[in-house]
Amino acid sequence: MLMADRLIAVGIMALSAYFMWHATVLPIGWNGMTGGPGGGAFPFWLSAVMLVTAGAILIRSLRGKTAYSGNFFDLDTLRSVISVFIALVITIALIGWAGAYVALPLFILWYLKIFGKHGWVLTASLTFGTPVFLFFFFEVTLKILLPKGLTEPVFTPLYAIFF
Amino acid sequence: MDLLAHLAEGFATSLSPVNLMIVIIGVTAGLFIGAMPGLGSVNGVAIVLPLTFIVPPSSAIILLAAIYYGAMYGGAISSILLGIPGASTAVATTFDGRPMAQQGKAGLALIAAAVASFVGGTISVVLFTLFAAPLADLALAFGPAEEFALVLLAFTTFVGLGGDDVLKTIIMICLGLVLSTVGLDLISGQPRLIFFDQPGFYSGMSFLVLAIGVYGVGEILHTIETSKTAPQVTPARLTFGSLWLGIKEMNKLWRTMSFGSFIGFFVGMLPAAGATPAALMAYGLAKLMSKNPDSFGKGNIEGVAAPETANNAASTGSLLPMLTLGIPGSPTTALLLGGMVMWGLVPGPMLFIEQPDFVWGLISSLYTANLFAVLVNIALIPVFVWALRMPFTVLCAMVLVLCIVGGYAPSQKMHDVWLIAGFGAGGYLLRKADYPLAPLVLAIVLGPLMEKSFRQTLIAEQGNMMAFIERPLSATFIAISAVFFLLPLLKHFRRMTRRNGASERPAE
Numbered sequence: 001m002l003m004a005d006r007l008i009a010v011g012i013m014a015l016s017a018y019f020m021w022h023a024t025v026l027p028i029g030w031n032g033m034t035g036g037p038g039g040g041a042f043p044f045w046l047s048a049v050m051l052v053t054a055g056a057i058l059i060r061s062l063r064g065k066t067a068y069s070g071n072f073f074d075l076d077t078l079r080s081v082i083s084v085f086i087a088l089v090i091t092i093a094l095i096g097w098a099g100a101y102v103a104l105p106l107f108i109l110w111y112l113k114i115f116g117k118h119g120w121v122l123t124a125s126l127t128f129g130t131p132v133f134l135f136f137f138f139e140v141t142l143k144i145l146l147p148k149g150l151t152e153p154v155f156t157p158l159y160a161i162f163f
Numbered sequence: 164m165d166l167l168a169h170l171a172e173g174f175a176t177s178l179s180p181v182n183l184m185i186v187i188i189g190v191t192a193g194l195f196i197g198a199m200p201g202l203g204s205v206n207g208v209a210i211v212l213p214l215t216f217i218v219p220p221s222s223a224i225i226l227l228a229a230i231y232y233g234a235m236y237g238g239a240i241s242s243i244l245l246g247i248p249g250a251s252t253a254v255a256t257t258f259d260g261r262p263m264a265q266q267g268k269a270g271l272a273l274i275a276a277a278v279a280s281f282v283g284g285t286i287s288v289v290l291f292t293l294f295a296a297p298l299a300d301l302a303l304a305f306g307p308a309e310e311f312a313l314v315l316l317a318f319t320t321f322v323g324l325g326g327d328d329v330l331k332t333i334i335m336i337c338l339g340l341v342l343s344t345v346g347l348d349l350i351s352g353q354p355r356l357i358f359f360d361q362p363g364f365y366s367g368m369s370f371l372v373l374a375i376g377v378y379g380v381g382e383i384l385h386t387i388e389t390s391k392t393a394p395q396v397t398p399a400r401l402t403f404g405s406l407w408l409g410i411k412e413m414n415k416l417w418r419t420m421s422f423g424s425f426i427g428f429f430v431g432m433l434p435a436a437g438a439t440p441a442a443l444m445a446y447g448l449a450k451l452m453s454k455n456p457d458s459f460g461k462g463n464i465e466g467v468a469a470p471e472t473a474n475n476a477a478s479t480g481s482l483l484p485m486l487t488l489g490i491p492g493s494p495t496t497a498l499l500l501g502g503m504v505m506w507g508l509v510p511g512p513m514l515f516i517e518q519p520d521f522v523w524g525l526i527s528s529l530y531t532a533n534l535f536a537v538l539v540n541i542a543l544i545p546v547f548v549w550a551l552r553m554p555f556t557v558l559c560a561m562v563l564v565l566c567i568v569g570g571y572a573p574s575q576k577m578h579d580v581w582l583i584a585g586f587g588a589g590g591y592l593l594r595k596a597d598y599p600l601a602p603l604v605l606a607i608v609l610g611p612l613m614e615k616s617f618r619q620t621l622i623a624e625q626g627n628m629m630a631f632i633e634r635p636l637s638a639t640f641i642a643i644s645a646v647f648f649l650l651p652l653l654k655h656f657r658r659m660t661r662r663n664g665a666s667e668r669p670a671e
Contacts, residue, residue, distance in 0.1 A: 004595070004596060005596055008592060008593070008596045008598075012334060012338075019341055019356065021356065022355070022356045022358065023356065024358075025355060026348060026351070026353055026447050027357050030626065036617075036618045036620075036621030036622050036626055037617075037618065037621070039348035039350065039351050039353055039355055040355060042340070042341075042614045042618075043341045043344040043355065043356055046337040046340050046341050047337070047341055049333065049337050050333075050337040050338060050341070051209075053330050053334050053418065054334055055338070056618065057330050057331065057334075060330075064384065074388075077387070077388045078388075080388070081384050081387050081388055081591070084559075084563075085384065085584075085587075085588055088380070088563060088567075088584055088587075089584055090183065092577070092580050092581060092584055095571075095577065095580070096577050097520055100567075100571075101566070104564055104568070105568070107563070107564065108558070108560050108564065110224070111556065111559070111560035112556065112557065112560055115556065116554065116556030116557070116560070118554070118556065118557070122557070126557070126561075130561070130564060134564075134568060135215075136233070137217075138568065138572060141217060142216055142217055144216070144572050144575065145575075147571070147577065152530075
């Protein structure tokens with residue numbers, strides 16, 4: 001699976017170039033006035049090192065001289081990893097819109113019931129128990145308000161009780 | 164005698180009911196985290212760090228140190244009962260721990276691991292106490308030039324001793340350093356690297372976001388892949404008789420355990436080495452010195468004791484440079500360092516002068532943490548046997564929820580939660596392609612210090628680059644760094660010449 005090794009090296013090279021382009025906003029050279037390098041120098045030159053090093057990995061890989069071994073992608077496991085990651089992204093998007101107390105229980109429900117194929121008792125207890133715990137730990141004890149989005153009005157009476 | 168007075172004062176802090184409770188909670192949590200396959204001390208600390216706002220900063224550090232400690236004990240539990248190391252640091256424990264469990268001696272192996280961990284922990288904490296103050300005194304003479312040289316030295320140990328692909332190690336160090344520069348320029352205060360004009364990047368990229376992403380989300384994605392089949396838990400029965408037998412057996416192993424502790428402590432101090440290689444080295448040494456090395460790998464109790472003393476000693480060892488020099492000796496201590504900075508405690512020699520209560524409280528808490536870890540470990544063995552049957556899917560779901568909420572809590576910005584998801588996916592892919600993650604985390608924590616000390620030195624010396632080698636201490640550090648950096652090149656050339664020599668010979 002040298003392909004993956006190469007793709008990642010190319011990805012890092014692109015990322016380094018992007019960093020370098022961003023770093024040029026501040027002076028990247030020697031700052032004559034104060035002595036020492038300018039504000040953009042540190043990120044610029046380190047990204048340059050990354051670019052060159054990733055290039056070396058790519059060349060090494062193309063010449064077939066790599067120590068890299070291993071089964072990179074097994075389709076079956078990859079499918080479960082990707083589905084969990086997509087669920088995570090949907091959950092985070094949902095937190096901003098419908099609030100943490102809608103998104104997180106839905107995530108747990110999906111993970112335990114559909115992904116993990118667990119029984120209803122376990123699923124239900126964790127789906128309902130976790131938000132209650134989070135509410136008391138973060139909002140009541142630590143006074144850190146989790147995002148509520150649309151569901152904000154539902155919590156107003158609860159705030160009145162606990163604050 | 165100054166030392167004893169300090170330590171006594173420290174115990175006054177750490178033995179207060181609140182701190183004692185925190186230590187017990189910490190080691191218990193650490194034991195569970197360590198026992199869960201896939202989760203080690205670094206994952207535990209990354210996930211729990213945002214939740215520690217519940218206690219004051221000094222107690223939070225004691226809590227995290229206790230988790231670190233507990234996780235080192237806990238790693239052995241799944242190594243023995245499942246044959247899967249609970250954390251990478253407990254890999255060597257599987258070699259003899261698993262065969263012992265298969266021979267029906269799981270209880271004995273667990274006791275041996277707990278006792279060995281205790282011995283390793285105690286010896287190393289004593290060493291820690293002896294070395295801490297002198298090292299901090301030495302570090303007081305450090306200016307920015309020395310600080311820069313020391314950080315450079317920490318990174319070059321990864322290149323020279325890390326054992327991973329050198330090119331990939333260099334990339335990870337640079338990536339961590341670049342990510343640490345996001346936000347406002349330290350010297351001029353101008354914004355830089357504001358990607359996509361997102362205002363969230365102005366406040367910089369927190370080490371915590373990277374750590375939760377890589378060690379929380381990334382680790383879980385990795386666990387999903389590796390834990391397809393449910394592992395078989397070996398039953399462990401425990402009686403007072405076996406406890407007594409275990410302690411008696413261990414009494415014969417003093418030599419192995421003291422070697423293990425010393426190796427662990429000194430190897431643990433090096434940023435690139437740490438608990439995993441220390442445990443493997445201690446195992447190798449125990450086998451080498453043994454009268455019947457053939458019994459190793461077949462359930463020799465010495466093969467459990469050696470790595471377990473070493474990995475616990477290494478965790479203490481890695482705390483030493485973190486606390487005295489401000490340079491972490493492991494990814495876990497890098498997170499502790501980042502946490503301390505977040506709470507306004509700056510690690511390094513000044514801490515010993517400005518916050519002696521805190522420093523000695525923390526050091527003495529290591530003694531209590533060690534004691535409680537061994538007691539909780541042995542008392543809760545039946546609970547661990549039960550907990551290890553918990554399906555991975557339940558664990559993974561809960562950890563992911565904690566990652567999201569824990570990532571949101573410190574800054575209260577969804578921006579950080581999105582970054583965590585991104586770093587999770589990135590960390591997972593990089594890990595699959597054999598990129599080491601430890602240098603990345605160390606670099607994002609040490610990045611600001613490295614850049615600041617570098618530029619401060621040059622400003623003070625009007626841009627004279629020789630400033631770094633004109634001071635004896637900093638010159639020494641830079642010289643050692645150069646050796647570490649050139650080490651892989653030397654190895655490469657030697658291999659090349661040998662290969663050439665070998666290919667020429669048949670032609671003769």
